[in-house]
Each structure stands twice: as structure tokens, then as C-alpha cells.
Amino acid sequence: MEPTDVPTGYLVAGYRITGPIGAGAWGRVYAGRSEADGSPVAVKFLPPGRLAPGQRRTLAELTRREIRFSRRADHPQLIRTLAVVTVRDPDRQALDGAVALVMERAERSLQQLLQDAEPGRPLPGAGPLLTELCTGLAHMHGKGWVHGDLKPGNVLLMADGSVRLADFGLTTELEGTHAYIPPLGSLDHVPPEWWSQRSGPRGVQLRPGADVWAFGVLAHQVLTGGLHPFLGATARARGLAAQAYARGVTPLRLDERLPAGWRALIADCLAVDQAVRPDARRLTARLRALHTPPPRRRNRIGRLTVLAAALLAAVPAAGWARLPGQAPLPPPPPAAGAGALPADADVPAALREPIERAARACPEPEISPALIAAMLKAESGFDPAAARPATQEYGIAMWTPSVFKAWAQDGDGDGRKDYMSAPDAIITMGNYVCWLDQQLKRRGTGGDLRELVAAGYRTSDKTVADAGGVPERVRSHVDLVLRYLAQYGG
Numbered sequence: 001m002e003p004t005d006v007p008t009g010y011l012v013a014g015y016r017i018t019g020p021i022g023a024g025a026w027g028r029v030y031a032g033r034s035e036a037d038g039s040p041v042a043v044k045f046l047p048p049g050r051l052a053p054g055q056r057r058t059l060a061e062l063t064r065r066e067i068r069f070s071r072r073a074d075h076p077q078l079i080r081t082l083a084v085v086t087v088r089d090p091d092r093q094a095l096d097g098a099v100a101l102v103m104e105r106a107e108r109s110l111q112q113l114l115q116d117a118e119p120g121r122p123l124p125g126a127g128p129l130l131t132e133l134c135t136g137l138a139h140m141h142g143k144g145w146v147h148g149d150l151k152p153g154n155v156l157l158m159a160d161g162s163v164r165l166a167d168f169g170l171t172t173e174l175e176g177t178h179a180y181i182p183p184l185g186s187l188d189h190v191p192p193e194w195w196s197q198r199s200g201p202r203g204v205q206l207r208p209g210a211d212v213w214a215f216g217v218l219a220h221q222v223l224t225g226g227l228h229p230f231l232g233a234t235a236r237a238r239g240l241a242a243q244a245y246a247r248g249v250t251p252l253r254l255d256e257r258l259p260a261g262w263r264a265l266i267a268d269c270l271a272v273d274q275a276v277r278p279d280a281r282r283l284t285a286r287l288r289a290l291h292t293p294p295p296r297r298r299n300r301i302g303r304l305t306v307l308a309a310a311l312l313a314a315v316p317a318a319g320w321a322r323l324p325g326q327a328p329l330p331p332p333p334p335a336a337g338a339g340a341l342p343a344d345a346d347v348p349a350a351l352r353e354p355i356e357r358a359a360r361a362c363p364e365p366e367i368s369p370a371l372i373a374a375m376l377k378a379e380s381g382f383d384p385a386a387a388r389p390a391t392q393e394y395g396i397a398m399w400t401p402s403v404f405k406a407w408a409q410d411g412d413g414d415g416r417k418d419y420m421s422a423p424d425a426i427i428t429m430g431n432y433v434c435w436l437d438q439q440l441k442r443r444g445t446g447g448d449l450r451e452l453v454a455a456g457y458r459t460s461d462k463t464v465a466d467a468g469g470v471p472e473r474v475r476s477h478v479d480l481v482l483r484y485l486a487q488y489g490g
């Protein structure tokens with residue numbers, strides 16, 4: 001195919017090209033800047049080129065899909081397309097008629113990150129990265145779309161650390177239970193059913209389970225510094241190994257360093273029968289739970305802590321000890337009385353144990369009993385029956401029921417997860433603010449993390465990160481939390 005060489009300084013749709021980023025099978029991507037405000041962009045040129053008829057048809061189909069889905073993609077984890085134009089430049093034949101897709105610019109791709117990774121070790125921030133990615137996938141599936149080409153090269157990492165799913169050239173819309181795409185894809189990430197399918201006039205059939213399979217492969221790569229779950233020197237050999245597993249000839253052999261929870265999640269994604277692969281929404285909830293420490297019963301803490309200390313001492317360099325997504329290693333025990341709420345604090349006696357338990361479950365030092373107590377007092381004045389129906393906030397921690405559902409923990413051990421139960425609401429709050437704290441650290445948002453967490457609980461981690469600190473509209477609430485925090489010795 002004729003390459004689309006775009007010179008530095010070239011102007012397209014108000015964006016000035018500043019240099020090449022990379023090339024894919026069908027197009028080239030360049031860095032650029034907006035002439036209006038200097039903001040960085042990436043511009044993908046899909047060439048008009050002189051192609052063989054079959055190639056031309058495929059390119060036209062990919063371009064049509066890319067334009068269609070890029071324009072409609074509207075989610076924080078899907079790359080945003082700012083403009084789509086057809087280049088008109090009769091003086092440059094190779095460019096005249098090319099389609100230029102102007103997108104927000106990422107810092108690098110997951111593919112690049114994996115190339116530099118140490119085999120066997122999880123990438124830093126692996127758990128939150130996979131969770132964010134899965135949120136984007138769940139959004140697409142919720143709309144009835146299948147991405148169709150999920151692979152590390154199509155997962156982009158932004159300057160603020162957030163993740164975007166990109167490249168909608170093979171994205172398609174479900175018609176009933178199936179969709180159709182041209183018979184293309186990354187051999188390393190296509191599911192086993194892809195290999196055995198005959199391509200009909202509309203291409204090959206696709207279901208959301210294909211994306212879930214690809215996610216399982218990708219999760220294995222992210223959690224093991226790039227190792228593919230199926231062994232082989234080439235993508236085709238790995239594809240054959242995946243097919244042998246699907247036929248029951250060989251068992252699934254995931255990297256043995258993977259902790260049990262992650263191993264089970266990946267194995268579920270790599271189920272041979274695509275009907276039993278988990279859906280992306282459930283997967284997101286499982287991912288969240290995997291990289292936030294679960295609450296523990298008080299009488300088990302001593303035993304678990306001894307075990308954790310032994311494990312930490314035995315595998316200090318294994319990499320897993322630092323994986324944010326790994327729950328099994330509990331934090332070290334608090335020294336007697338350390339972190340406990342002052343005896344004379346106005347925290348109701350019945351709430352002290354769940355508050356201290358919630359804080360202990362989080363390895364982040366900012367998430368102390370004093371902070372959780374201060375947040376609860378500012379939220380509801382410690383009233384388990386509090387309700388603000390106008391804003392859909394209920395219970396002692398003022399949970400919005402739909403948000404609570406995604407994070408819910410059973411704090412009182414009655415087998416139910418109920419935001420009107422104070423222990424359930426408090427333990428879930430601890431779980432959520434622990435994740436918030438980790439997200440804010442990962443995004444590098446500057447400021448006092450306790451303030452940021454209190455603000456994030458009222459808004460979201462993204463709102464706080466975008467504001468670069470406490471957003472003005474929650475300032476007075478955060479000040480209240482800080483006042484109570486000081487009273488509780490925090």
C-alpha cells in the first residue's frame with residue numbers, strides 16, 4: 001500500500017502536524033497540535049492509496065467503521081475523536097482523499113509499556129489499569145457494540161495515567177446476538193472460535209465474548225510483564241496452542257506466579273464456550289474487588305497478619321507484593337491502640353469497631369479510623385437512617401444505591417449487603433475510599449490526600465484529578481471533614 005507520508009508542519013482541519021507516532025496495518029498516526037489552543041492531538045491518516053480491489057473494499061469498510069464508532073464513542077475510557085475530515089490536496093496525490101481522524105493524544109500504548117516490562121512481574125498499577133479498561137469495554141457492550149480488536153496496541157495510556165480504548169476499525173454493532181466483521185484481527189488475541197469459522201459474505205461472526213477472551217489474554221500479559229497465556233514462538237503458534245486448549249487436547253496453563261483470584265478471573269475469560277465467559281460489567285466489579293483489600297473478621301487478623309508477614313519476608317522482590325490489585329496480603333497490624341479513635345471522641349460506641357476495621361482493611365496510611373469517622377460525621381452526623389431522596393443518598397455513609405451495589409461489602413456478616421446497615425455501609429466506604437486514595441496517588445494529583453479523598457467521595461476521583469485538587473463546590477464539605485478529623489486526632 002502507498003504510505004501516507006505527512007510532512008511536519010502540514011495543516012489539517014486546524015491542526016498542525018508535529019511528527020510521526022507510528023504506523024498500523026492500514027494507516028499512519030502523527031502527533032499534532034491545535035492551532036487554536038495548542039492542545040496535543042494525534043491524527044490518524046487512512047490513505048486513499050492505489051490498492052488492489054479486495055484491499056480497497058476492506059480499507060473502505062474499516063474506515064467506515066472507524067469513523068462511525070469514533071464519532072459515537074463517548075466514555076472516559078474510549079479515545080475521543082475531535083474531528084474527521086477528508087483531505088483535499090491535489091498537489092499531494094498520496095494524501096488527496098485520505099481520511100484524517102483527529103483524536104486526543106495519548107502518551108503511549110500498553111504495547112510500548114509491555115515491551116519495556118520485566119517478564120514475570122506485573123506492570124505497576126496493573127489492577128486499576130485493567131479495571132479502567134474493562135469499564136470502557138462494559139460501556140461498549142452495554143451499547144450493543146463489540147470492539148473486535150482488543151490488544152495492547154489499541155490500549156492507550158494518557159498523560160494523567162488514565163486508560164483509553166482506541167481503534168474502532170473492527171468495531172461492530174450486534175444484530176441480535178451476533179455481529180459481523182471482516183476476517184481480520186490480532187492472531188494473539190482472537191478467540192478459538194474465530195479460527196474455526198468460515199468467513200461468509202458479511203465477514204466473520206462476532207459476539208462480546210470475543211472481546212472478553214481478548215481481555216483475558218491481555219490481563220495475563222499485563223499481570224506477568226507481557227507473557228502470553230499460550231506458549232509459542234510466533235503468534236500463529238500461540239493461536240494453535242489456544243486451539244489445542246479449546247479442543248481439550250491441552251489444559252490451560254496460566255503463569256503460576258499469578259495469585260489465585262487473578263488466575264480464576266483470567267481462566268473465566270478464557271472459557272472455551274463463549275456463552276459462559278463473564279460479561280464485562282460483572283468482570284469490572286470482580287476486578288475492583290480484586291484490587292481493593294477485603295474486610296476481615298477481627299478474630300482472624302492475628303493469624304492472617306503472621307502469614308502475611310511471613311509471605312512478605314519470603315517474596316520481597318516478587319513484584320506481587322506491590323501489585324495494587326492483589327488483595328491477599330493484609331497490611332501489618334496496628335500497634336496496640338495505634339490509629340484507634342480517642343476514647344472521648346463523639347463517635348457512637350457501636351460504630352467504632354466497623355470504622356477501625358474498615359481502616360485496617362486498607363493499606364494506605366491516609367485511610368485512618370479518624371478520617372473514616374470524620375467523613376461519616378460530615379456525611380450523616382452518624383445517623384444510620386439518614387436519607388436525602390432528592391440526591392438519592394441514603395444511610396450513614398450516604399451511599400447512592402447504584403454506586404453502593406458496585407462496591408458492596410457485607411460488614412455485619414448477615415449475608416446481605418445493605419447500605420442502610422451501618423457496618424455494611426462503613427466497610428464499603430472504607431473499601432471505596434481506599435481505592436480512591438490509590439487512584440489519586442496513581443494520577444499524581446497533588447495536595448493533602450485526606451482532603452482529596454473526602455472530595456472524591458462527594459464527587460469522583462476523576463473530578464478531583466481534573467480539578468487538580470478539591471473542587472470549589474465541595475470545599476465547605478471538605479473543611480467540615482478536616483475539622484472533625486482534627487477532633488478525632490487525625
Ligand SMILES: Nc1ncnc2c1ncn2[C@@H]1O[C@H](COP(=O)(O)OP(=O)(O)OP(=O)(O)O)[C@@H](O)[C@H]1O
Pocket residue numbers: 021022023024025026027028029042044079103104105106107108109153154156166167
Ligand atoms: N490517539 C493516539 N495517541 C497516541 N498514539 C496513538 C493514538 N492512536 C494510535 N496511536 C499509536 O499509533 C500507532 C499506530 O496506530 P494504529 O491504530 O494505526 O495501528 P495499530 O493499532 O498499531 O495496528 P493495526 O492497524 O494493525 O491495528 C500505534 O503505536 C498506536 O499506539
